[in-house]
Amino acid sequence: MxxxxxxxxxxxxxxxxxxxxxxxxxxxxxxxxxxxxxxxxxxxxxxxxxxxxxxxxxxxxxxxxxxxxxxxxxxxxxxxxxxxxxxxxxxxxxxxxxxxxxxxxxxxxxxxxxxxxxxxxxxxxxxxxxxxxxxxxxxxxxxxxxxxxxxxxxxxxxxxxxxxxxxxxxxxxxxxxxxxxxxxxxxxxxxxxxxxxxxxxxxxxxxxxxxxxxxxxxxxxxxxxxASGNCHVFVDADADLEQARAIILNAKTQRTGVCNAAETLLVHAEAAPAFLPDALRALRDAGVELRVDARTKTLAAAAGVDTLDATDEDWDTEFLASILAVGIVDSAGEAILHINEHGSGHSEAIVTRDTESARAFERGVDAACVYINASTRFTDGGEFGMGAExxxxxxxxxxxxxxxxxxxxxxxxxxxxxxxxxx
Structure with missing residues (x-):
């Protein structure tokens, strides 16, 4: 030795x-x-x-x-x-x-x-x-x-x-x-x-x-x-909202100080009113500090959830802590652009029942691991059957x-x- x-x-x-x-x-x-x-x-x-x-x-x-x-x-x-x-x-x-x-x-x-x-x-x-x-x-x-x-x-x-x-x-x-x-x-x-x-x-x-x-x-x-993991979960317009809620909670809170934990949640504008109030409450109750854009802040306030305003730096940050940036986008294409601009190329997830959106996300996102209807927390050698990494x-x-x-x-x-x- x-x-x-x-x-x-x-x-x-x-x-x-x-x-x-x-x-x-x-x-x-x-x-x-x-x-x-x-x-x-x-x-x-x-x-x-x-x-x-x-x-x-x-x-x-x-x-x-x-x-x-x-x-x-x-x-x-x-x-x-x-x-x-x-x-x-x-x-x-x-x-x-x-x-x-x-x-x-x-x-x-x-x-x-x-x-x-x-x-x-x-x-x-x-x-x-x-x-x-x-x-x-x-x-x-x-x-x-x-x-x-x-x-x-x-x-x-x-x-x-x-x-x-x-x-x-x-x-x-x-x-x-x-x-x-x-x-x-x-x-x-x-x-x-x-x-x-x-x-x-x-x-x-x-x-x-x-x-x-x-x-x-x-x-x-x-x-x-x-490298670092500035990972995203994107909830598409026709996502199964129960699945989406479970996935973001797991990706953010199952273990916060790891590179495959989610740091940003993006939600399609059509799904946001039905999804975000309950999801934000669940994240808050799990001890997550929420840093949000203007549209998310409006929905959060109506739901009685306290939030902070997201800064430009927040979208680029691997928090490794109980902090989550949250934003609303108008399309899957906008989500893909956001992820490719701000992500670190580690692990990115889409929650969707739309095959076309899933395929566009799979092909458009530039990352080592892309997930469809699954948590980013699976990016791990042990989980991939490699024993370790x-x-x-x-x-x-x-x-x-x-x-x-x-x-x-x-x-x-x-x-x-x-x-x-x-x-």
């Missing part, structure tokens, strides 16, 4: 050495390591909770927001869920060596496009200690070594979790250095990791816009950004949406001949 006494370069060197063995490791050994990690998490729950309690106390003293405290917190059920996610990864097909496509050329050469690991993957993340295990498990299954860098707010939790994972994996036959942790440094440590382009193949940052900006300023290692990419190159084991592979072309030479 990497410790704080090792330099970033030393951790990355050990990961590079381990990656060469990992790339050729058999599925059974990788699955045995994942089983060992899952079992160790349950067996050492008390140790994890003790470390997490130290982080939570420090977070309270430093004034972390409720959303960040929720992301930071672990309990026995969350640890069991992390272990279950690790076991779910065991059940997934091993992507390494999968033939993505193959063909025989007219000259008789056989060409196979074959999945291979990236090599060394660095994951930089904020607050959420579960990412320590999710990232380690996904990288092991996909044959990659992983270098982890969590935030100082979860330092004790991450140290214990990475140590448990590294110990269990090593005992099961995974090479030493395959799970490394860098910690204890500030922004200079992040810059050091982001410029290890001779040792690290790819970085996944999982955090806010500040982390993204910090990496963009210095990174020489390729980066796939798991490293993050949700809003980029368009290589991978988009939840990053699981298949997305942690690149490919090579394997060409077989019989003494072929080019004329």
């Amino acid at each position: 990497a410790t704080v006494t090792q330099s970033v370069t030393e951790v990355c060197l050990r990961a590079r050495e381990a990656s060469r063995t990992l790339a050729a490791l058999d599925t059974a050994t990788k699955n045995a390591a994942l089983t060992a990690i899952a079992d160790a998490l349950i067996a050492r729950t008390d140790e994890i909770l003790e470390a997490n309690a130290r982080d939570l106390e420090a977070g309270r003293e430093s004034g972390l927001s409720d959303a960040l405290m929720d992301r930071l917190a672990l309990d026995a059920d969350r640890i069991a869920s992390i272990a279950d996610g690790t076991r779910a990864i065991i059940a997934l097909p091993d992507p390494v060596g999968e033939v993505l496509e193959g063909r025989r050329l007219p000259n008789g050469l056989d060409v196979r496009k074959t999945a291979v690991p990236f090599g060394v993957v660095a994951v930089v993340y904020e607050a959420r200690p579960n990412v320590t295990i999710d990232a380690a498990a996904l990288c092991l299954k996909s044959g990659n070594a992983v270098v982890l860098r969590g935030s100082s707010s979860a330092a004790h939790s991450n140290a214990v979790l990475s140590g448990i994972a590294a110990d269990a994996a090593r005992a099961a036959g995974i090479p030493d250095g395959a799970i490394g942790l860098v910690a204890g440094g500030g922004r200079e440590e992040l810059a050091d990791l982001a410029t290890q382009d001779q040792l690290v193949d790819l970085i996944f940052p999982r955090g806010g816009e500040g982390l993204k900006a910090a990496l963009q300023a210095v990174a020489t290692v390729p980066v796939i950004y798991a 490293i993050g949700n990419s809003t980029q368009k190159l290589h991978a988009r949406g939840p990053i699981g084991v298949r997305e942690l592979c690149t490919f090579k072309y394997v060409v077989s001949g019989d003494g072929h030479v080019r004329s």
